[in-house]
Amino acid sequence: MKNNSNKIIGMGVVTAIAASLCCITPVLALIAGASGLTSSFSWLEPARPYLIGVTILVIGFAWYQKLKPKKEIDCECDEDQKNSFWQSKKFLAIVTFFAILMLAFPYYSGIFFPNNEMKSINTNNSDIVEAILTIEGMTCTGCEYSVNHAINTQLGIIESDVSYESGKAIVKFDKTKTSVEQLTKAIEKETGYKAINKKTEKQ
Numbered sequence: 001m002k003n004n005s006n007k008i009i010g011m012g013v014v015t016a017i018a019a020s021l022c023c024i025t026p027v028l029a030l031i032a033g034a035s036g037l038t039s040s041f042s043w044l045e046p047a048r049p050y051l052i053g054v055t056i057l058v059i060g061f062a063w064y065q066k067l068k069p070k071k072e073i074d075c076e077c078d079e080d081q082k083n084s085f086w087q088s089k090k091f092l093a094i095v096t097f098f099a100i101l102m103l104a105f106p107y108y109s110g111i112f113f114p115n116n117e118m119k120s121i122n123t124n125n126s127d128i129v130e131a132i133l134t135i136e137g138m139t140c141t142g143c144e145y146s147v148n149h150a151i152n153t154q155l156g157i158i159e160s161d162v163s164y165e166s167g168k169a170i171v172k173f174d175k176t177k178t179s180v181e182q183l184t185k186a187i188e189k190e191t192g193y194k195a196i197n198k199k200t201e202k203q
Contacts (some may be wrong), residue, residue, distance in 0.1 A: 009095050012058035016099035019051035045139035109142040113149050131171045131180045134197035138164035150190035154178045
């Protein structure tokens, strides 16, 4: 029974991590300085709703098992063994909190990336251009932050707006300091996502 309980809790943790792995990877890649890892688990994104559902069911069942009334059975069991930390409500509460943190990760992952507000760059208006890049593979806000960070590692970036919902990155930059080709290379090298359908407009 104890082993089954541990397996149920372990399954809840695994599915919670798997549900947000595609969003956790960009942050790990940033921290580790490992370029190209960002898109590694984007294939998991279509399964995210199902993984979330499984996590909720598993954790909910674990709580049901823990809180349901137990029949009084005379037992000469060791009291310490009965109240093991790994079988306690406290441990299950910790696991539940961890699962919630993992499931909510896409919504707060931006705190790990530098803030890329509009920059004041001394340049001629005639040198400012806007590029619209279609990015393949973005699935969540973590992907947005990762692509935005890759763009802003380049010189001459004035403003960038990345949306995983539209699959586009709109970038204003000084054409004397960088180019669409350099931006594309930076995105592909730092994140692993493909930047296609490049469209450039003069401002």
